Amino acid sequence: MxxxxxxxxxxxxxxxxxxxxxxxxxxxxxxxxxxxxxxxxxxxxxxxxxxxxxxxxxxxxxxxxxxxxxxxxxxxxxxxxxxxxxxxxxxxxxxxxxxxxxDVDGFMAALASLELPANTGLAIVLGSGGAARAALEILRPRFRHICLVSRDPARAAAVALLGGARCRALPRRDLTALLARPDCSLLVNATPLGMEPLGHACPVPQDAYLQPQTAVLDLVYGRETPLLARARRAGCVCSDGLEMLVGxxxxxxxxxxxxxxxxxxxxxxxxxxxxxxxxxxxx
Incomplete structure (x- = not known):
């Protein structure tokens, strides 16, 4: 054979x-x-x-x-x-x-590793590509509100439809305010920022405050990204993209x-x- x-x-x-x-x-x-x-x-x-x-x-x-x-x-x-x-x-x-x-199976595994409570408040998804679409599929029934933030507003608006009535697309300038909301429970990075050759880049603005109750899931794997480093310093529960890769x-x-x-x-x-x-x- x-x-x-x-x-x-x-x-x-x-x-x-x-x-x-x-x-x-x-x-x-x-x-x-x-x-x-x-x-x-x-x-x-x-x-x-x-x-x-x-x-x-x-x-x-x-x-x-x-x-x-x-x-x-x-x-x-x-x-x-x-x-x-x-x-x-x-x-x-x-x-x-x-x-x-x-990717839907993989994102489900990655989300489960964070052990978040059911029916959680706000989830923020950064990006509008394939990984972001898979994230919306899983997050839609589990979060009361979902915000999709992307550098491409038109594409983000189209992708946000996959999240149903609970999901809306917002411009990057709104990200700092979203992260400050008291119900902000999850931040997902589904962009290449943090991956080489953009390994130095963080998708969250420097003036944004990561609250300790916000779990952070960075779908880049294989390194401590700038986003994960900030999340750990803020006391957030966080994880990289390895579980998604394996799943x-x-x-x-x-x-x-x-x-x-x-x-x-x-x-x-x-x-x-x-x-x-x-x-x-x-x-």
Whole structure:
């Protein structure tokens, strides 16, 4: 039998921990497979998808900036991918490409790690890309108010519709006031700020005050970002994006193989790799 091949595609992509994480899961489950990291320009995405159709790859993960491009090239979309118009996992089904969104599973895992009480007050989401969309899907039934803050107001207004009546898009100039609200319970960074080459950047203005009761979830992983450093100094409960990475990766693994992987094995593989090299990414 030949070795099954899988890959993650994106640009940039060299920093990705997915090969280490998925490779550990394949070995632990005894599946003969290899998982590659493939840098792909936008013009070459269709060619890679043709490789999936022809059986060169059994499945793909997709990361920035190709998630929405890939969505429009699928033969079929699973429910979450259709609702969010974002695909991060491709499954080959008898030559047809089925697009899934496992970022939703990943964000659920990341949010659970914060152990927040139910029916919480205000959640602020920074960004309007694929990770922000997944966040809104999970936050919508759990928070009384959601504010989406982005540098692109028009895009943010469209994405905020996914959050329903509880969600509204606001400009960045309102962020300091939002963080000062007494019901501010959660801040989610779903932007690349804090990820190299923007590792020095913090998405929260210098004059903004992080209240100790505001939990902070920075979806960048692999380093202590400026946002996480500020949150820890303020006494906030906080977490990086590692749990989201592991959660979405495990969900993709199940879709490809119908096997439930050991999350701790996947998590440990990431932690070992992070100890070797400083890296960061958004899922």
């Amino acid at each position: 030949s070795t099954d091949r899988y890959a993650v595609i994106g640009n940039p992509i060299a920093h990705s921990l997915s090969p280490v994480m998925q490779g550990a899961a394949f070995r632990a489950t005894g599946i003969d497979a290899r998982y590659d990291c493939v840098r792909v320009e936008a013009d070459d995405v269709e060619g890679v998808l043709d490789d999936v159709r022809s059986g060169v790859y059994r499945g793909l993960n997709v990361t920035i900036p190709h998630k929405q491009l890939v969505t429009g090239l699928m033969d079929e979309l699973a429910p979450a991918a259709r609702r969010l118009s974002v695909v991060n996992t491709v499954v080959s089904s008898w030559g047809r490409l089925v697009g899934h969104n496992t 979405q990766g495990a969900a993709a693994f199940r879709l490809w193989t119908s096997v439930k992987p050991d999350l701790q094995i996947m998590r440990d593989a990431c932690v070992r790799e992070l100890r070797k090299v400083e890296t960061c990414s958004v899922s």
